[in-house]
Amino acid sequence: MSDEPLDLLLVGGTVVTVDDERRVIGDGAVAIAGDRISAVGRTCDLGRRPAARVVDCAGKLVLSGLVDTHNHLFQTLARGLGEGLPGWRWLAEFMWPYAGTISARETVVAARLGAVEAARAGTTALLDHHYGCTDVETTLAVADAIEAVGLRGVVARGIAGPLTDLGRTQGLPESSFPYRADQELEYTRACMDARPADGRVVVWPGPINITYTDRELLRAAVELARERGTGWHTHFCAPRPDPETYRDAFGVRPASWLHEEGLLGPDTTLAHATWLDDADVALLGGTRSCVAHCPASNMVVPYGVMRLRDLREAGATVGLGTDGSACGHRQDLFEQMKLMVLLHRVTTLDQEATTVAEALDLVTREGAAVLRIEAGVLAPGRLADVAVVDLQRPHLRPLNDPLATVVHAARGGDVWMTIVGGDVVYEDGRCTRIDESEVMAEAQACADALLRRAGLERLRHRTP
Ligand SMILES: [Zn+2]
Structure with a gap:
């Protein structure tokens, strides 16, 4: 055991490691030095090591921090809107007017609110697919907002490019596509320069949608990611007509085109x-490509049911995503875990279609692999990203099967402490780095003004 000085020592908790043996340690301890985990074990073995701060986790569950693999923080001001609008109408009548109107300041306020909400729910890292206001300054300000709350993550800069014929036939507004292809690449490159691949919050290229982003631009965006050693991100094959719409336009399904071009991986x-x-x-699995599974939004919009078992058996890496506040309505990955299990059981009528352990894997180790971060497991050497759940709640007692309890009964609001890279960013009802009441007041004022300007106030008053 290393004797390095500890900064933080969590003792006396039920530690769910999601390590290779999937150990659950009763009366366990997690020792943290700097931004890394130094040791994980029993309190009787680790509890006497000197540490700058010792946290008593008796009556608490210590989890690896949760990872959100698909989010749109700029949509946080749109929470609750667009209810009941079907697929392309949801985009054309609600999301694109919203995205095309939101100002730089409103984008940052939305990102701050979303990041606060995520931190409070034990999310330690998130991928923000950002296509609200994508000039260089605002994109970097969104990255700053995520970091200011204390989270780790990726801002996948939304690359729209000029409106394509396919996008035009689907009714997308020209005004939402302000940049030429060369500008999109230049701005993305500038953001990546400012937030390189080894930082706490990094920037990736995020072409908005495989169906209506120009193919040359998409290829160049992936080349940019590969040149810089980052990942890249896009919306793929949802809603249902997307792959056929694409095939009608280009004579090939999108997965085949990506594969032919060498863009999967x-x-x-x-x-x-x-x-x-x-x-x-087979193509996604064989190339070890990654998929962000968003059960709540896939039911809200509704997009349909992802082939979870098939994709994982084929070799794809699958993480969970909230899909932001306009589709999922809550930054709560506990909710996503439960919905994932329920969705795949009810649609297959098979109790064994998935397990609570698989849900936990997806939201921790798999999610970290999607975001390319050395976190996702409570094990020595990993980044010290941790969520501590308070079990002293009526709906979490008695504690019998910790995994089933955390997936089926716990919710984001049960998180008591969130630690990112060894820093406590949320503790006992309070974000440590940011004034939450100020964030909420600003968000309400911004939403009122933004919806008026975007002509979307009518969506607030939809009656049955
Ligand atoms: Zn999305």
Whole structure:
């Protein structure tokens, strides 16, 4: 055991390691030095090591921090809106007018609110697919907002490019596509320069959607990611008509085109991927591509059911995502875990279609692999990203099966402490780095003004 001086020592908790043996340690301890985990074990073995701060976790569950693999923080001001609008209408009548109107300041306020909400729910890292206001300054200000709250993550800069014929036929507004292809690449490159791959919050290229982003631009965006050693991110094959719409336009399904162009691989992170045929699944799996599974939004919008078991058996890496506040409505990955289990059981009528252990894997170790971060497991050497859940709640007692309890009964609001890289960013009801009441007041004022300007106030008053 290393004798390095400890900064933080969590003792006396039920430690769910999600390590290779999937150990659950009763009366366990996690020792943290700097931004890394130094040791994980029993309190009787580790509890006497000197540490700058010792945290008593008796009556608490210590988890690896949760990872959100698909989010849109700029949509946080749109929470609760767009209810009941079907797929393309949801985009054309609600999301694109919202995204095309939001100001730089409103974008940052939205990101700050979303990041606060995520930190309070035990999320330690998130991928923000950012396509609200994508000039260089605002994109970097969003990265700053995530870091200011204390989280780790990726801002995948939304690359729209000029409106394509396919996008035009689907009714997308020209005003939402302000930049030429060369500008998109230049701005993304500038953001990546400012936030390189080894930082706490980094920037990746995030072409908005495989169906309506120009193919040359998409190829160049992936080349940029590969040149810089980052991942890249896009919306993929949802809603249902997307792969056929694409095939009608280009004579090939999107997964086949990506594969032919050499664009699939572990650096490829695809949101949703709900409508795949067997060949698509084999291509994504065979190339070890990554998929962000968003159960709540896939039911809210509704996009459909991702082929979870098929994709994982084929070799794809799958993480969970909230899909932001306009689709998922809450930054709560506990909710996503439970919905994932329920969704795949009810649609297969198979109790063994998935397990609570698989849900925990997806939200921790798999999610960390999607984001390319050395976190996701409570093990020595990993980044010290930790969520501590308070079990002293009526709905979490008695504690019998910790994994089933955390997936089926716990919710984001049960998180008591969130630690990112050894820093306590949320503790006992309070974010440590930011004034939450100020963030909420600013968000309400910004939402009122933004919806008025975007002509979306009518969406607030939809009655049955
Ligand atoms: Zn999305």
